Amino acid sequence: MVGSLNWFVCILVLISAVYAKPWTYPEDVERATYLFRAWKEKYGKYYPSFRVEDQKFKVFLGNLKVINKLNDQHKGGPEFALNHFADISPAEFRSTILMPKRVPPKFEEERYIKREVVDRAPESFDWRSKNMVTAVKDQGSAGSCWAFSTIGNLEGQWAMAGKKLTNFSVEQIVDCDGMEDVKGGNADCGVFGGWPYLAYQYVMKAGGLETWEDYWYCSGLGGAPGTCEVCPAPGFNDSLCGPPIPYCNMSQSCVFKLNKSKFVPGFKVNTWKAISENETVIADQLMQIGPLSVAMDAELLQFYHRGVFSSYFCSKTKLDHAVLLVGFGVEKGLFETKDYWTVKNSWGPKWGESGYFRIKRGDGMCGINTAVTTGVLGA
Known part of the structure; x- marks a missing residue:
C-alpha cells in the first residue's frame, strides 16, 4: 500500500513538473522596476531621457503580462521569456x-x-x-x-x-x-x-x-x-x-x-x-x-x-x-x-x-x- 502511494505521489510530481508554468514574472510596479534594471544591464539598454525610459518601462511591464499569458496558454509546450525585445510592444514588433x-x-x-x-x-x-x-x-x-x-x-x-x-x-x-x-x-x-x-x-x-x-x-x-x-x-x-x-x-x-x-x-x-x-x-x-x-x-x-x-x-x-x-x-x-x-x-x-x-x-x-x-x- 505504501509503495503504491509513493508511486502515485511520484506521478503527481511528474505531472506537476510537466505542466508547471516555466516563467511567472512579477506584474506589480515595485518588483518589475528591479527586474527592468537588471534587464537593462543584461542587454546594454540605454535611453536618451528619463521620459523615454519611463515609456519603455511601461511597455516592459505590459510585456511581462504578455509573457505570463503566453506561458499560461502554452502549458507543456514552448516556453516564453524576457529577451532583447522586451521594451517594444507587440504592436511595434509587428510594425x-x-x-x-x-x-x-x-x-x-x-x-x-x-x-x-x-x-x-x-x-x-x-x-x-x-x-x-x-x-x-x-x-x-x-x-x-x-x-x-x-x-x-x-x-x-x-x-x-x-x-x-x-x-x-x-x-x-x-x-x-x-x-x-x-x-x-x-x-x-x-x-x-x-x-x-x-x-x-x-x-x-x-x-x-x-x-x-x-x-x-x-x-x-x-x-x-x-x-x-x-x-x-x-x-x-x-x-x-x-x-x-x-x-x-x-x-x-x-x-x-x-x-x-x-x-x-x-x-x-x-x-x-x-x-x-x-x-x-x-x-x-x-x-x-x-x-x-x-x-x-x-x-x-x-x-x-x-x-x-x-x-x-x-x-x-x-x-x-x-x-x-x-x-x-x-x-x-x-x-x-x-x-x-x-x-x-x-x-x-x-x-x-x-x-x-x-x-x-x-x-x-x-x-x-x-x-x-x-x-x-x-x-
Whole structure:
C-alpha cells in the first residue's frame, strides 16, 4: 500500500513538473522596476531621457503580462521569456521587425520541383552539423528578414556545390533589389519587406553577390554606429510597397556602394524553384537540396525562448516573416512525441535557442509550408 502511494505521489510530481508554468514574472510596479534594471544591464539598454525610459518601462511591464499569458496558454509546450525585445510592444514588433501580413504567393506549376518521395525520412536531420549554415545574424529594427532568408538559402546552395561556406551580403539585396511581381501583387521593398522568390530574380539580374564583409549589413542597426540611411532600391514600386522613407543618404545607396568587381567569383543564380506544401515532401527536399527559404506567421514568436512552438492562435494564410529551414527532428516527452522543424531566425544569437527555434512539423503550423523556395545555382 505504501509503495503504491509513493508511486502515485511520484506521478503527481511528474505531472506537476510537466505542466508547471516555466516563467511567472512579477506584474506589480515595485518588483518589475528591479527586474527592468537588471534587464537593462543584461542587454546594454540605454535611453536618451528619463521620459523615454519611463515609456519603455511601461511597455516592459505590459510585456511581462504578455509573457505570463503566453506561458499560461502554452502549458507543456514552448516556453516564453524576457529577451532583447522586451521594451517594444507587440504592436511595434509587428510594425518594425515583421513584414506586413500577406497571403502566400501562387506559383506556376512548372516552378515546383517534381520528385517522388521514395525513401522514408530519418528521425532527425540537421544541415548545421554538415557545415552548410552560417552563423546567426541580427536584422535589427528593419523588416529585412526576407533578404536574410534568401541569403541563407544561397549560402547553403554555394556550400552544397562544394564551395567554401561564405557569408553573402544581405545589405546588397536590401539596398538594390527593386523587383516586382505586379500580377501577383508582390514586390521587394527593402526595409519594408519582400519575397525570397523575387530576391532570387534580383540576384539573377544583378549577376552575383558581394560578401557580407565587402557590403556589410547596416539597415537595422537602429542608430548605432554604422547605421545607414537606406535609399529606395532602383525600381522601388511605390504602389506595391507604399511611400519610401522620406530621407536617405545617396552616398550610402546601392548606386554608390555596389561594386560588381567584388562579386564572389563563380557564384551565379540560374533560376529558382518552389516546393510542395506537403511536409513529407519538404523534408525530403530539404535533405536533397539543402537549407530552404520559408515564410510564416511569426507574430507570437517575439518572446519565444525554447521548446517546440505550436499554437492555435497563429495564421496559416497570413505570412509576415521569412526564415531558413535547416533540419527536423522528434522531441520525445513523457506523454507524447512532437515532430518539429529546426529553423534559423535573424533576430540574433541571444534570441530563442541560440538564434534558432523549433516549430511543430506536419500540420502546416503558422503557414511554414506555404512558401518554400530555393535558388538554383549555375556553373
